[in-house]
Amino acid sequence: MSENSMYDLSGKVAIITGAGRARGLGEAMAKRLAAEGAKVAVSDLGVASGPHFDEANIGTSDELEAVAAAIRDAGGEALAVPCDVRDEAQVANLIAEAVKSFGRVDHMINNAGVGYLMGPLLETDADTWNAVLEVNLRGVFFGIKHAAEQMIKQGDGGRIISISSQAAKRGFKDLAPYVSSKHALIGLTRTAALEFASHNITVNAIGPNHVTTGLGASQNEYRAGVLGITVEELMANRRGRIPLGREGYVSDIANMCAYLCSEQASYVTGQAYDVSGGEEMH
Template sequence: MALMEGRAGFVTGAGAGIGEAIAKRIAAEGASVVVADVDDAGGERVVREITEAGGTASYLHVDVSSEDDVRAMVDAVVERYGTLDFAMNNAGIGHLPVPLHEMETAQYDKVMAIDARGVFLGLKYAIAYMREHDIAGSIVNTASGTGLKASKGLTAYVTSKHAAVGLTRMAAIDYAEHGIRVNAVAPGSVKTPQMVAQPADIVAGYEALMPSKRMARPEEIAAAVVWLLSDEASYVSGDIVEVDFGYLQAG
């Protein structure tokens, strides 16, 4: 039996990169998925590719920093598929390295709004539904190695990912008695469109930092996420799973 057979939920930031890989893997494992993103073309493409492969998915335009959008996303999952069993708070943005005192406040606020507030809102509304309907659901947040260790020049990103780690751990202990599991993945460098669009010297630098001397493929992160969402990880909660080929341990 597929790991996610008969379940329904959402993946944010699923129009490309890690989120795309997660949505496709979840659908391949039998779940119905709302593909959420602000990139309409990307999200609709992912849905088309999932359905062409025999999966069940639909697209919804969602700005994860908007409380109204996130509330509507949870409602959409339930309206379309009858329940909400899992949530994957993946949407995030980064920024080029810049000293803290030179960072534009607007840029800091934007990263925090998506990478931290977005996780909070995804947790808030998914958990509220699960509590109300007595669902022992599973939630995974996309953190980062930078949520566990600082990285020079990445002030907003590091801060937001530390927040994602804190939210994961707090939600895990707050809702353990309700059977709701909350975990996070902490990828190292991943070969996503967002990553490879950066200047070549920065991309090469990130690759060189990895003990494997290569970036992860998005599908490698997706495999860890599906395990955490599934019953295979039924006694795992509050964990931050490092998917970085030993980078944090080597450093």
């Protein structure tokens, strides 16, 4: 545990997918859980993979190693495991690698997501639809399934947290596959919470509003372009809509993640939490 920690996660093991992109939510959650004493397996795609997963939009192997190295430099324990969450065998291998290195899995954070593929519904082709759904929904399904299997085998509970979005609770123009995937993720969360409750495994989702990560920045550029305004103007408009008057920070999401992993959240399951400065209230 570091000086700034609030929850004692020592002895726990966490896996975070999509944690290899600098400035991302995954990086922040991994560092926070490590600061609370957890051993962390950080994971990401690592290499470009076809037209929808170019190097500019994904966490590369170097970035992923850098996240793990920063955690070790800060005194934590971290392992970097490349994993494409679209591939069930790779997700199973990610869990196995964490168990091999750290002995168990207590927290599974399904964070990998694609949000930069934007466009009007009428111009969205099947490949784009599949690319988004395969990461944001099918990938989370694999993460939940294989982590729960391991946790059930261990026999002493666990925590599964998936990163949804405010796009899980309302529509957004030009994001039909993304919004659909995030809405569905809440149904998956609720169902998994019911099925695993008897094993003391809690399953929850966190729904951020805008955070200027790599993904958030590309959404900003797209939106500003459509509206014919600058990104600064877009951000100012957005702040005006958010009751607490600012956009989200990666630390806001890491705070909620650490809480949900802690003993203090042991009676919380099947929830989809808005972390949005009051922009979403339902």
